[in-house]
Amino acid sequence: MIINKKPPELLVPVQNWKSLKYIKNIPNAIYFGIDKYNMRLKADNFQRSDLSKITEYCHNQEPKIKSYLCTNIIIYNSELEDLELLIKEAKVANVDAIIAHDIAAINLAKKFKLKFHISTQANISNIESAIFYEAIGAERIVLARELSLNQIKEIKKKLKISKIECFIHGSMCTSISGRCYLSATICESEKFSANRGLCTQPCRREWKMIDDENHEIIYDGKLFLNAKDLCMIEYIPELINSNIDAFKIEGRMKNPLYVKTVAQCYKEAINSYFEGTYNKEKARKWLRKVSNVYNRGFHTGFYFQKPTIKGIQLQKRGNISSYKKQYIGKILSYKESTGSAKILIENINISIENGNKIIIIGEDTYLDDTIKKIIYNGKKVRSIKRKKEESPIEAKISLKNKVKCNDKIYTYIKSD
Numbered sequence: 001m002i003i004n005k006k007p008p009e010l011l012v013p014v015q016n017w018k019s020l021k022y023i024k025n026i027p028n029a030i031y032f033g034i035d036k037y038n039m040r041l042k043a044d045n046f047q048r049s050d051l052s053k054i055t056e057y058c059h060n061q062e063p064k065i066k067s068y069l070c071t072n073i074i075i076y077n078s079e080l081e082d083l084e085l086l087i088k089e090a091k092v093a094n095v096d097a098i099i100a101h102d103i104a105a106i107n108l109a110k111k112f113k114l115k116f117h118i119s120t121q122a123n124i125s126n127i128e129s130a131i132f133y134e135a136i137g138a139e140r141i142v143l144a145r146e147l148s149l150n151q152i153k154e155i156k157k158k159l160k161i162s163k164i165e166c167f168i169h170g171s172m173c174t175s176i177s178g179r180c181y182l183s184a185t186i187c188e189s190e191k192f193s194a195n196r197g198l199c200t201q202p203c204r205r206e207w208k209m210i211d212d213e214n215h216e217i218i219y220d221g222k223l224f225l226n227a228k229d230l231c232m233i234e235y236i237p238e239l240i241n242s243n244i245d246a247f248k249i250e251g252r253m254k255n256p257l258y259v260k261t262v263a264q265c266y267k268e269a270i271n272s273y274f275e276g277t278y279n280k281e282k283a284r285k286w287l288r289k290v291s292n293v294y295n296r297g298f299h300t301g302f303y304f305q306k307p308t309i310k311g312i313q314l315q316k317r318g319n320i321s322s323y324k325k326q327y328i329g330k331i332l333s334y335k336e337s338t339g340s341a342k343i344l345i346e347n348i349n350i351s352i353e354n355g356n357k358i359i360i361i362g363e364d365t366y367l368d369d370t371i372k373k374i375i376y377n378g379k380k381v382r383s384i385k386r387k388k389e390e391s392p393i394e395a396k397i398s399l400k401n402k403v404k405c406n407d408k409i410y411t412y413i414k415s416d
């Protein structure tokens with residue numbers, strides 16, 4: 001048991017209410033965006049009017065969850081007035097801090113006496129920069145992803161007040177994060193700038209390079225810009241011993257299941273380190289779990305060495321996890337008194353069985369559940385499958401959660 005050290009804060013991305021409610025009790029803090037000024041404008045972001053409700057919800061959890069609002073894109077003159085209003089509203093709503101890198105946003109946070117964290121978009125990569133931001137009052141500095149563990153330790157040692165936060169899991173840019181104009185250039189529009197939260201991710205595509213004499217430059221693979229995801233689950237002791245104050249998981253565009261799975265694994269890893277039970281075998285188990293949700297293959301980013309070609313996912317675009325979400329059918333009705341739902345099984349490829357783990361997703365629903373009992377044609381059955389020639393079939397299943405009519409039922413199955 002380790003008692004002379006404070007556990008790092010586990011900070012997770014939250015896209016909307018569904019994510020927030022699904023991951024409750026796991027993180028120490030969340031970060032989120034509203035429909036403007038954040039790096040994931042394509043996410044199903046919260047509304048501005050949600051600000052107070054979010055902080056109230058988070059602060060009422062046991063233990064309390066801190067909430068950080070992202071305001072970390074490049075800001076233009078025409079937006080200053082509205083940004084000021086937003087930061088004022090964030091203060092009134094009791095948001096714990098904003099994440100910013102534009103001096104305009106930082107100055108506004110100071111004006112309204114709201115704590116601010118310097119975003120990774122500021123690319124803080126050396127002691128001088130970190131001390132500069134500490135001197136202007138940054139509560140926390142989210143260091144550039146492109147730093148080694150030794151460089152992180154050096155910076156941490158020189159800071160007296162500001163805390164440091166580092167990304168430990170999730171997507172990596174092939175460029176220096178926040179310094180990429182590939183999307184804007186290719187789309188010929190500032191509207192698709194990564195630095196304005198609207199990256200179209202061209203680095204994930206298959207590219208060819210042909211010079212002006214028509215020679216094709218052959219790379220060892222087709223997706224040569226497609227960086228693998230960062231995963232540090234096997235190096236939690238090294239990260240904790242480096243005195244990083246907050247561990248950040250990337251992924252505000254990812255679904256709630258992804259966020260919960262990854263966050264749960266890191267929470268268990270951190271707890272087990274402090275309980276003195278962290279070991280390689282456990283770390284491999286968590287690695288398998290995080291490999292079952294969306295990933296492009298894993299590497300350790302810049303922590304131990306600069307990424308090589310091994311840090312690029314050359315062969316496959318998008319998710320390489322072998323677990324895929326499969327649609328089963330939908331809820332037709334639900335009886336709260338018995339906890340039973342009438343469902344319509346539409347997929348002909350899936351057999352559902354007692355004990356199957358399912359996910360139920362609707363407009364406001366995102367729930368894990370387990371099928372406890374199946375009734376088909378008035379009889380209890382162990383499993384059921386719609387035949388090819390049959391129309392969608394109705395059955396009744398028992399669930400632990402309250403669901404709604406038209407909620408969709410999914411399961412995750414392994415596919416080769």
Ligand code: SF4
Pocket residue numbers: 172173174175178180181182183194199200201202203204
């Ligand atoms: S194009 Fe790729 S490398 Fe550039 S910002 Fe977008 S995700 Fe990052």
